[in-house]
Amino acid sequence: MVMNFRAFWIVLLSVFAAHPGHAQPRPGWTPIVDGLVLYQDEADLSGGGQVSATRSFIRAGGLYRAENGASAGVLISYGQVDYDFEGAVGVQPWGDVRDIRVSAPLRFPVGERASLFVSPQVRWNHEKGASASDGRTWGMFAGMAWQVNDRLRIGPAFGAFSELGDSGAKVFPALLIDWQMADRWSLSTGGGLGATQGPGLTLSYAVSDALSLSFGARSENVRFRLDGTGPAPGGVGEEKSIPVVLSLDYAPNPGTRLTVFAGAELDGELVLENAAGAEISRQSYGAAPVAGFAFRVRF
Template sequence: MQRGPQVGWSSFIRSGGVYQFDTDLDDGGNFDATRATIQAGHGYAWDDRTSVSLALGYSYDGYSFSGDTGIAAIAPWENINTFSLSLPMRWGIGDNWSAFLIPSIRSTGESSANFDDTITGGGFIGAAYRFGERLTIGPGIGVVSQLEDNATIFPILIIDWKITDRLSLDTGRGLGATLGPGLALNYRANQSWNFAFGGRYEKLRFRLDKNGVVPNGIGEDKTFPVYAGCTYYISPKTNVSLIAGVELGGELKLEDRDGNRLSKEAYDPGGFLGLTFSMRL
């Protein structure tokens, strides 16, 4: 869980890029992926527990397949674009409770996909209780509609635990258009440096090109990345981070336009390296 925002009007911008190195597919061949994201928002905070903001985001996921068998042989997708709009809200209830609501809508698909067929929506809701100055914890749930599939429903642990003055555990933030819960363990070495270790479930589901190998089909990339990272604070409101990790339990899925499965392949653990930037105004 993120710390409360500054009182009054404020803006933020976050961006980043990740490269996933060549990863072998179970049925032969391999792929690599280049991912980039940018998100900007503007909001108002009445106090450190009550705020509302509007956030706009764009993410790019570029895949390159190589091989003569399985999914790699047909290279069913290449460049995935995601546009998102969300309205994060947070408010205090009494002295110790806080509630959270984040409705969102997004479009995820290849450039030539029919726009109307790329749209999904949903949100996250939760509540947390503050047990003194060091621990805030509570349950949450995410519900997000899926292209040609049932809505995804998943639990979220909202936590902000200051284990010591330097060590903390909190709800981790993902990169880009993927969705799913996560956790991050942080070590604040000093005012300038923070080190983290974390993991999260990620799922990216998208509409394919209307003129592609599977016209108007569905692609999916599901994985559980674990990572280590270091963050340098240029100022209290501006930081850059270097992250490195491994994608575990990865799986690619290809479906027709109605959501009927055509192919599913697991892939080996794949390394990734990334850089992120964050600034509040």
């Protein structure tokens, strides 16, 4: 995979979560806390053995919105993936992986219907025991969206991110969309359950004002720095997958959302590179059932 889709979707979340199309926050500061816990069940590895994982993620920060609709904020998050390799042939490729991010989403109104988004971000992805600075990457996501009508907001965007093991930045185009297709149906690249860890596209159906069902899928690709004791000391680990989930969202009030979900990680792949950037291992894994819950609170 050429582009770091996971980095792209995480920044897209920061932009859209900060500025939802249907419920603009009041002027002033809005504190935000959200999080996710996901369990990925055992899946067979192509090289022998099985892999499972528990993923946890929490984020907190604040967003300030001015009277004219402009806004700025700072969001800090911490995540961890606890891998469990059972019966794997040879040495376990890596252990637990940490994920730390700081982003600063900005939004500026352009005329009466358009908005410009800019969100710089710094990330630290590394195996427990490795130096966080060795897993640092950075980049920016920017775009412009037009409020075409009361039901549709759409516009072009691009992302530019550095990547572990690569000398140059990854630049890629994207599309922002928030479309209320019908009274109860909506399609979005920035909302829904998967947004906590990087959405691709989410289709939602509003059962009631407080309850909704969503179906989402995304392409995910994360790279992280390894410690100095495994089979690839100081190298890079990579996991690719396509998570597909069905979720149930409950929003008792505009500031709170609770979500439970279940689905599967499809087309999974684990890649191991040494410190020189040479690939030394590549294993695929079968469909892995996933389940978990997420929450979001705005004060």
